[in-house]
Amino acid sequence: MNSRHPELKSFIEVEQNSDFPIQNLPYGVFKCKNKPTPRVGVAIGSMLIDLDCLESKGLLKLSQKVFHHSSLNEFINLGKVEWDKTRQKLRELLSFDCPIIRDKPVLKEQCLHKRSEVEMLLPIQVGDYTDFYSSIEHASNVGSMFRDKNNPLLPNWKHLPVGYHGRASSIVVSGSNIKRPVGQIKQSEQTPPHLQACAKLDFELELAAVIGKKSKVGQTIKLEEAPSHVFGFVLMNDWSARDIQKWEYVPLGPFVSKSFATSVSPWVIPMSALEPFKVKGPQQDPTPLKYLQHQENDKAHFDINLSISLQGKEHERSKKISQTNSKSLYWSLAQQITHHTITGCNINVGDLMASGTISGQEKNSYGSMLELSWNGQKPIQIDENNKRSFLEDYDQVIMNAWSECETYKLGFGELTGQILPAAEL
Numbered sequence: 001m002n003s004r005h006p007e008l009k010s011f012i013e014v015e016q017n018s019d020f021p022i023q024n025l026p027y028g029v030f031k032c033k034n035k036p037t038p039r040v041g042v043a044i045g046s047m048l049i050d051l052d053c054l055e056s057k058g059l060l061k062l063s064q065k066v067f068h069h070s071s072l073n074e075f076i077n078l079g080k081v082e083w084d085k086t087r088q089k090l091r092e093l094l095s096f097d098c099p100i101i102r103d104k105p106v107l108k109e110q111c112l113h114k115r116s117e118v119e120m121l122l123p124i125q126v127g128d129y130t131d132f133y134s135s136i137e138h139a140s141n142v143g144s145m146f147r148d149k150n151n152p153l154l155p156n157w158k159h160l161p162v163g164y165h166g167r168a169s170s171i172v173v174s175g176s177n178i179k180r181p182v183g184q185i186k187q188s189e190q191t192p193p194h195l196q197a198c199a200k201l202d203f204e205l206e207l208a209a210v211i212g213k214k215s216k217v218g219q220t221i222k223l224e225e226a227p228s229h230v231f232g233f234v235l236m237n238d239w240s241a242r243d244i245q246k247w248e249y250v251p252l253g254p255f256v257s258k259s260f261a262t263s264v265s266p267w268v269i270p271m272s273a274l275e276p277f278k279v280k281g282p283q284q285d286p287t288p289l290k291y292l293q294h295q296e297n298d299k300a301h302f303d304i305n306l307s308i309s310l311q312g313k314e315h316e317r318s319k320k321i322s323q324t325n326s327k328s329l330y331w332s333l334a335q336q337i338t339h340h341t342i343t344g345c346n347i348n349v350g351d352l353m354a355s356g357t358i359s360g361q362e363k364n365s366y367g368s369m370l371e372l373s374w375n376g377q378k379p380i381q382i383d384e385n386n387k388r389s390f391l392e393d394y395d396q397v398i399m400n401a402w403s404e405c406e407t408y409k410l411g412f413g414e415l416t417g418q419i420l421p422a423a424e425l
């Protein structure tokens, strides 16, 4: 059988261009008007199937009841055998030739919701969030802007996946408004720092892996074992205040310029859905140390297209400002996890490991405004009358991610966030 399962079809209609064919089946947490208790659901076409409902009807038999929770963590904690069992059962129940739900109007009414009528919540209870810096194009752009055009990468960059510990408490779900942060900014060498609203507010286009299996303190996860520690992926927008960052980041890295908010997609795409889209990564030169070396034929990267659109309050519709692909990332997710644990640092279920800003080689494939407008030196044209260097109040940022093969497209759903004015000083 083809691993992409092109023959799979559901009795639920899935439009050609939908992010959610039966081959996807991503998990999220939702609530709705007539039942405001948060619970786990799965997206298919324009519908959502309520797993708490299926579980209570005895249609999903797992070792514990896990779908009446306000996060996916309890389900993820059950481990891969039960993830696979659930996925297989859902494929069966939703397939076009299975009458169990298809032919029962009352059950359908109870367990199926229109996605447009439910509210999606943060899917994961995130314990720790680590942000890497794995795109060579992004790291080179930033290095040549602020350090040395001819030698943009720092000496460590090609030897280890650079990262920092992000802030988990301010991770919010798509659709949450983002208040423009206030912080310390130093305008020039001559002027003293002062407190003001961020004038260089930015987004960062990223993918983040959701950890599905924990490790112990003192344990290092080997490269070949790293994929088994991942449950799935979310799309991420790591909001950044560039002017605050510039003044604060020496010598320990970004702090409050990054910690005010990070948005994630409501849908977690399971690793098994992305399995057919695994590809070989770029050649690494110099060869990294042994613990980070992939085998010649390892497919440790993912062929996922990514795009960014922007809509200001003066715009009638959103305009696509960038498109790229995650397969060009220099460091793989497995290398990030192995390096993260090389000193014995443990990881937990629900931790997020983000890629860092994903930029391509072309100017219209950069993953941040900092790069797209080259730190404000080359504002980008949004429409005839409007340009942008950084984000303005009421701008809406829309990110999308999807993989495609001959027979279907599989996506993450939209990740949106709108900028609201800063608090008055």
Ligand code: MN
Residues within 6 Å of the ligand: 131, 204, 206, 238, 356, 357
């Ligand atoms: Mn980032």
